[in-house]
Amino acid sequence: MFRVGSGFDVHRFAPQRPLVLGGVTIEHSHGLLGHSDADVLLHAICDALLGAAALGDIGTHFPDTDAKYRGADSRHLLQQVEAKLAEGGWSVVNVDATIIAQEPRMAPHIDAMRRYIAQDLRTELSAISVKATTTEHLGFAGRKEGIAAQAVTMIKESP
Ligand SMILES: Nc1ccn([C@@H]2O[C@H](COP(=O)(O)O)[C@@H](O)[C@H]2O)c(=O)n1
Numbered sequence: 373m374f375r376v377g378s379g380f381d382v383h384r385f386a387p388q389r390p391l392v393l394g395g396v397t398i399e400h401s402h403g404l405l406g407h408s409d410a411d412v413l414l415h416a417i418c419d420a421l422l423g424a425a426a427l428g429d430i431g432t433h434f435p436d437t438d439a440k441y442r443g444a445d446s447r448h449l450l451q452q453v454e455a456k457l458a459e460g461g462w463s464v465v466n467v468d469a470t471i472i473a474q475e476p477r478m479a480p481h482i483d484a485m486r487r488y489i490a491q492d493l494r495t496e497l498s499a500i501s502v503k504a505t506t507t508e509h510l511g512f513a514g515r516k517e518g519i520a521a522q523a524v525t526m527i528k529e530s531p
């Protein structure tokens with residue numbers, strides 16, 4: 373059996389924070405604010421995977437009221453989500469994600485993000501797609517107030 377899931381997340385920019393997206397630390401004037409490292413891309417992918425398996429969402433599994441997750445590396449969260457799916461008999465078929473950011477430019481970092489995500493989800497690199505778009509200066513992303521990400525995934529029952 374195959375299932376699909378979708379995920380969406382937003383984090384606001386804040387000064388004196390590292391900008392971490394897809395596990396990659398990107399040089400920028402601002403980072404994203406969050407309880408964890410605020411890796412909005414990995415959070416959207418976590419939610420897409422959990423949604424596909426009907427296992428709730430990232431906040432259910434990693435509450436921001438739990439000090440354990442303060443400053444958490446979201447790659448560890450993604451690895452735990454993959455493990456939860458595997459326990460339920462699911463493996464990841466593919467992920468297609470989009471980062472919505474006016475700046476900085478993501479293109480030079482996309483392949484590194486894909487490599488980390490493929491490692492964490494135990495897939496081939498070719499199963500992981502990460503894209504980026506501006507919003508042509510419209511809305512909160514266009515005003516550079518924050519970054520959004522959305523993700524779609526397919527999972528299948530492991531043999
Ligand atoms: N933060 C971003 C946004 C976009 N890109 C790349 O630029 C291309 C054009 O973006 P538009 O919003 O004008 O469609 C896009 O296809 C991305 O490849 C980027 O690297 N970083």
Ligand SMILES: C[C@@]1(CO)OP(=O)(O)OP(=O)(O)OC[C@H]1O
Nearest residue numbers: 406407408415431434435436441
């Ligand atoms: C990841 C968690 C937990 O540290 O915190 P944040 O970094 O604030 O991220 P969010 O996307 O709000 O989702 C779930 C949280 O519980």
